[in-house]
Amino acid sequence: xxxxxxxxxxxxxxxxxxxxxxxxxxxxxxxxxxxxxxxxxxxxxxxxxxxxxxxxxxxxxxxxxxxxxxxxxxxxxxxxxxxxxxxxxxxxxxxxxxxxxxxxxxxxxxxxxxxxxx
Amino acid sequence: xxxxxxxxxxxxxxxxxxxxxxxxxxxxxxxxxxxxxxxxxxxxxxxxxxxxxxxxxxxxxxxxxxxxxxxxxxxxxxxxxxxxxxxxxxxxxxxxxxxxxxxxxxxxxxxxx
Numbered sequence: 001x002x003x004x005x006x007x008x009x010x011x012x013x014x015x016x017x018x019x020x021x022x023x024x025x026x027x028x029x030x031x032x033x034x035x036x037x038x039x040x041x042x043x044x045x046x047x048x049x050x051x052x053x054x055x056x057x058x059x060x061x062x063x064x065x066x067x068x069x070x071x072x073x074x075x076x077x078x079x080x081x082x083x084x085x086x087x088x089x090x091x092x093x094x095x096x097x098x099x100x101x102x103x104x105x106x107x108x109x110x111x112x113x114x115x116x117x118x
Numbered sequence: 119x120x121x122x123x124x125x126x127x128x129x130x131x132x133x134x135x136x137x138x139x140x141x142x143x144x145x146x147x148x149x150x151x152x153x154x155x156x157x158x159x160x161x162x163x164x165x166x167x168x169x170x171x172x173x174x175x176x177x178x179x180x181x182x183x184x185x186x187x188x189x190x191x192x193x194x195x196x197x198x199x200x201x202x203x204x205x206x207x208x209x210x211x212x213x214x215x216x217x218x219x220x221x222x223x224x225x226x227x228x229x230x231x
Contacts, residue, residue: 004161040223042222042224043221048218094219106152109154111160112160
């Protein structure tokens with residue numbers, strides 16, 4: 001398995017501002033994933049962050065709106081820029097299992113960051 | 119494009135009942151399927167992972183089955199308890215979809231005393 005922590009756990013922000021969410025993993029991982037869960041919706045992948053290269057964004061998500069950093073193998077940040085009420089969601093960080101080949105296929109999630117934009 | 123559907127959207131049962139949650143997916147070319155639970159205001163907890171070559175996986179009172187050809191998975195919960203109350207999500211990883219998980223919208227389960 002993998003132990004993932006996120007900061008902040010929740011925040012209330014004003015329209016037009018930006019928020020940076022941090023994700024820390026207890027072991028080194030190649031890929032880190034950022035998901036969004038809008039109210040009443042299922043989770044959607046925003047982007048995949050690889051250390052040493054630019055993040056890969058899914059259709060409908062752009063780097064200007066959701067810049068991602070990946071400075072090392074245990075840490076990543078997601079910034080939600082120029083926020084609007086439509087960005088109110090839970091943002092979750094995810095990684096593959098780190099306990100060996102058998103666990104690699106399993107995906108684990110952090111506790112999430114609950115963002116409310118007024 | 120893969121689509122995942124979960125039925126029912128909500129379910130309320132008395133304690134002790136056995137129950138089945140359903141998950142269907144439109145593209146059978148999957149690499150694996152994973153079941154999660156999500157407690158209110160919390161992240162996701164992985165329950166069971168089924169590889170595409172497997173038919174079922176068991177963990178304690180939970181049993182998940184996979185019928186890839188028909189695009190279906192079920193999560194069976196035996197002898198339900200109030201602590202099982204949560205939203206249950208299934209997610210599939212496609213063979214050609216990189217590492218992306220496609221999620222269903224979940225089944226909200228309430229187990230009553």
